Structures are given as structure tokens and as C-alpha cells.
Amino acid sequence: MDATVLIVEDEPGIADILRITLKYNGFTVYEAATGRQALAAAREHRPDLVLLDVMLPDGSGWDVCRALREERAAERTDGDPGDPSDLGVIFVTARDAPRDVVAGLALGGDDYITKPFGVDELVARVHAVLRRTRRRTPPAARVLRHGDLEMDEATYTVTRAGNPVELTPTEYNLLRHLLRNAGRILTKEQLLQHVWRYESAVSSTVVETYISYLRRKLDRWGPPLIETRRGVGYGICPPRPAAEGPR
Template identity: 45%
Template sequence: MDLTRPDGSPLRVLVVDDEVNIAELISMALRYEGWEVATAHSGSRAVSTSKEFRPDAVVLDMMLPDFDGLEVLRRLRTSDPDVPVVFLTAKDAVEDRIAGLTAGGDDYVTKPFSLEEVVARLRGLMRRAGAQQAATSSVLSVGDLTLDEDSHEVFRAGEEISLTATEFELLRYLMRNPRRVLSKAQILDRVWNYDFGGQANVVELYISYLRKKVDAGREPMIHTMRGAGYVLKPAT
């Protein structure tokens, strides 16, 4: 069965390698599979391209001219925590492979590699990711707060809460990361797709809107960690 996005459109793969010829070879093989491909030849370009392209999987070279694949992975995962990543590593760089998998990479292929192997690894990863998504409920729950990602309904202690689209995205991000302190920069990047630069006041503003709706007259769930950011956790 052909792999596609839920809406039937082609899967998207981002190929990151500073060797243009290798990136092009992999891209050709993936396009032959019917997938949509974007390429990047540096870590910074990979991060910016990923935000625009929203890939379903990433083929990521460990050695890049500006920063390494591990740093690219860390930055990609702040905006898309579940995107499957296949690392390309040198044949003898065992420590790179261990570091990549420890950091959250899903698989690796050693250079020199066959294009068939890269395609096969990606197919396996995307099948697993698709099966995982299908098995995952669309409802997020933290304490007595629930959010349905499909219907966009939010309830606290059984009482419905009406949110704007931006408030919903902000709450969804907080609820996907319960008990984790999220910085203003992370929130800006994930909810507004801004690079951090003097826009922190918009986060404070929307956190205050959310508090009025989610915490009003109840035990607070949204907490400010001074100098660090915000955290959502079940009311005690």
C-alpha cells in the first residue's frame, strides 16, 4: 500500500546533507517513490526549511558545516516532537550513531549506503509513525482538563471552555508538555512561528487570556516559573 498523508497528499521528506550530489541522489530516489522532497545543505537551512515544509520525515547528515545533526534534531523536535529522523553517519563513526539514537533519532544509515536502504528505512519509520498516530486518541487530558484536537472542544471539570484559535493552539502546546517548563521563546516558535526577538509580551498576553478561561474560580493549572517560562500541571 502506498504511503500518503491522511488527506491523501504525498508524504513530505526533508533531506539534509552538505554534499549537494548526495542530497540530490537521495531526493531523486524519494521522488521516484512519489514523495514530495525538500533539501537543505546546512543545519540552519534545515531548521528554517522544516518550519515552512512541515516534513513527515527527515534524512539528516550528522556532519554539517554550521552545526551538527544532533543540534538540528534538537531544534526540529522543539516544533515537531514526533517527526521521524534517519541519521546519515560515517561508516566508522560508532559514537555518532549511539549519540544520534540517544538524542532521539529513530534510525541511521551508514555511508556509503544504497538508496534502496534509505528508502526502506524511511518506509518502515513512516509506517510505524502512521500506525502510532492512528492508535493515539485525539483527546489530551491533564488533571480535570481535556482538549479534543479533532473537535477543538475544551472542558474543565465537565464545563465547556470557549477558546479562540490562538488560545487553543497555546493550550494544546502546554497540554502536550505537562509538567514541563516551556520558555517564551519555545512558545513563540511553536504557536506563532516567530523567532525570538522582543515578542515575548504576546506570550504573556495570551497566557493571561488562557488563565481567565481555564483557571478562573478554580485551582490554578497554569504557573509562571520566574525567568524560565510557563508550566501546566494538574491542580493539587
């Protein structure tokens, strides 16, 4: 896969392992040891994916991730072809508490790998995230509509009741798969396979987490859209009449 990866890691030994592994697997690699260097390198080299340590000498990798997402989103607003959905972010950190994993995903991370890690697993996850996030022109780009919700697959934009809904790449892909299968209940296993594309490396709790993120952003502008079928999975609800209002 022809892609560029930015490694943000202040421990030389780990940075060396990441660099050697990725170059061996055909990636173009750039490196940064601080948050400030990471933002500068991202602006200069426009990486497809960032491997981001959480604990950096000049601050938090979470802040770096937030800044990267904001800069890409600002570019899109200004008419630049840059799009926040074309940047993958994987946190690589020793912080393995569940609250840290959830926090990293909530801030815009596409995946979360804890140290120590196996290089084969890391490469597999890099490939999986890139399959979801690298920009490409869809063979049949279209506007998906469901009630007052619209998703433009050509511009990677989502609106509800005319209001823009900002989504991370994984949130966007999850919502797109739900919309393409509106009227069906999809199991967690189906969502893991089609959205995350690797079943064994991701816990089914990640699906629940991302469903909650989508609900929080979508339900702000209208009645609930995502239905939970307990013990089965999730689906998009039939559009409700406007007179009913939010539940």
C-alpha cells in the same frame, strides 16, 4: 506513501541521489545544505521526515535534530496541533562508530544510516520510520494506565505521578507497546517487529538502548517499571505500593 521529506546534505552528489530516489518513490522532497537552511525549510514545509547529515558546514546535525525536536515540542505546549511525535529523523552520515550511533539515537534520531548506503535499504527505512511517526488518529484512542503512569493516545502525552515525561517518537511507541502488553514479557524479536517493524535492518542492541532511555526518564518519578527477564526480554512490572518507594 504520500509524505514530505527534507534532505539536509551539503555534498551535491549524495543530495542528488537522495532526491532522485525519493522522488521516484513518490515522496515530495525539499533540500537544505546547512543547519540554518534546514531549520528554515522545516518551519516552512513541515516535513514528515528529515534525512539529516551529521557534519554540516555551519555545525552539527545533532544540534539541528535537537532544535527540531524542541520547536515541535514548544508548538504542542502552546496548543498548536504540531506534535514532536509526527516528525521522523534519520541520520545519514559517514560516522559509523558505535558511540556516534548511540549519540544520534539519544538526541532524538529514529534511525541511523551510514554512508555508503544502498538506496533500496534507505527507502525501506524511510517507510519504516514514517509508519511509526506520522500522526494519525487512532481508531480507538484511549488512556493507558499502569500505576501512576498514564499515556493518552489521543494527545500523545505521557505523565508519571502527574509529571510530564517527554519522549521521542520511538520511545513513545516502545512504551505504548509495553503498556498494551502489561503483565507479559516481550522478547527482543517481538519488540523489533512491532515497534521498529523491520527485523533484519536493526540490531537487537537498539532495543536495549531504548529500554535504558525509557528507564532513565520514567524512574526519575518513581520506582522502576520496566522488568528485564535475562535471556528473554522486557515487560512492565506490576504496580508497586506507594509505601515501598524507589528501589
